[in-house]
Amino acid sequence: MFNFTKKVTLWVWFKLFIIIFLIEVICMHFFKATGLDHSLSSELLAFLDGSLLSVLSIIPIYLFVIKPQSISFSRLSTKSELLLSGIETVKTPIVICSEDGKIIFANKGFCEKFKYHSGEAIGMHLSLIYTKNDLPDFNKRVEIIKKEGFYSGYVENIDRDGIKHNHMLEVSAINADKRNYFVGVYSELSEFLKLQKIEKEESKIKSMKAVVGGFAHHFNNILQGLNGNLYKISNSSTEVKAMREIRQLEGLSIRAAGIIQELMHFSGQNFTDFKEVKLIPGLKECLKKFDFDTVDIKLEDESCDYIIYGDEESLTKAFCNIFQNAYEAYDDVNEDDNNRKYEKQKSLLINIRSCRKKDCIEQNNCIADFPYAAIIEITNFGKEMETTDPDILFEPFFTEKNPFKFKGLGLSAVKGILQNHKAILNIESNDVQTTFKICFPKVENI
Helix, strand or coil, rough: CCHHHHHHHHHHHHHHHHHHHHHHHHHHHHHHHHCCHHCCCCHHHHHHHHHHHHHHHHHHHHHHHHHHHHHHHHHHHHHHHHHHHHHHHHHCCCCEEECCCCEEEECCHHHHHCCHHHHHCCCCEHHHHHHHCCCHHHHHHHHHHHHCCEEEEEEEEEECCCCEEEEEEEEEEEEECCEEEEEHHHEHHHHHHHHHHHHHHHHHHHHHHHHHHHHEEEEHHHHHHHHHHHHHHHHHCCHHHHHHHHHHHHHHHHHCCCCCCCCHHHCCCCCCCCCCEHHHHHHHHCCCCCCCEEEEEECCCCCCCEEEEHHHHHHHHHHHHHHHHHHHHCCCEEEECCCCCCCCCCCEEEEEEEEHHHHCCCCCCCCCCCCEEEEEEECCCCCCCCCHHHHHCCCCCCCCCCCCCCCCCCCHHHHHHHCCCCCCCEEEEECEEEEEEEEEEEECCC
16 A cells, blocks of 8 residues: 555656656647658757757646645645644653664653753663663563554653652554654653543443432332322222321322432433434334234324424333323223123224314314424223323322332323423323323424
8 A cells, every 4th residue: 555655756757747748749749840850860859859848848847746746845844843843842741762662752841751851862762761660561562562553551650860750651653764663642640540530430420320310210100109099099088097197198209209300300311302303113113012902003194204303212201101001001801791801902093193273173272382283192992091180190100000010101201201392292081992192393394
């Protein structure tokens, strides 16, 4: 493989060849048109051809070869001077040595750190700044650098006065003029350890947040089940003492809810990243987690992507919870007219359509403040919900499920996610079917 210098050289020779070739063609046509190629001797013709070629080539060679190369080398020289000046003046010790360990360049930071003059450092062997304890590892490092082209690790150095210093050393191997050189950068070990400690602390905090978030999520599920059962007991109990104890338990649940909210906030699970999201692929992906017997998805417009602006992860949690609710509506065993027990087929119907607010048949009662909507209606045909009262249904920790079987976020959390997306959730339930109707702000014309 050619390096940059070889490519430049080949390009220069190529341009020279083209220029000379074209001018030679011009000269030949000139001699032929003037008849000089027949009237002059071959020696004189060769002399005139060479002279004319030289005169005509001067300007093209200067414009297309010498001047571009001069500009290129000037820029390269400026960059080299700036780079060298920056390396020279920086306080971080930097040294360049040959493969055998002799120093060929040492910046001001290196000389000040190890108390050598620039003239003294050049030509000195690099092993002189290493302690006796660290010297045996010097040759090992050289072998590593030759093999891998890089080294990073702790080193123990000694300056001219015999004072020891601990550094973090990073070395890179470079090749120039078919020879290998090593560029070493020394940094204070205390600063490196400080940064390393910060990274470890950040990693610990990140892990702690993940644990706290998981704990808060599972504790939230348990509280939902407990509070749901408390609600059922409070509706069926008439004893004053029992009601007083139930209210105390509900108060404790509310306090626990506040703690969970704080834990969720600490874990960062309430932050979302909004972007354009296609509803259909997300819904289908959520449905794969549930074993419905039949799922019927009806689209008003097959060509429409039904794109909304939201957070894909939190929307997945919300849809999975709604599907979980629909799936568990079929858990109860039913009886026919002859008192024979049977299980209903787990069916799900999903209708998706677009709507403009001004065309909505419910616009008189609609509270949406967006002009275009993507409407999703998720219908199951299982057990009727005990209540659709929003004051109860969306109460934190309310559930109609068995607390030991409950797996979802709860409709309160679902509503929170949807509200965060400026969506509207309505639930209708009877002895035939239960429908979750969600209106999302839809990206216009998509």
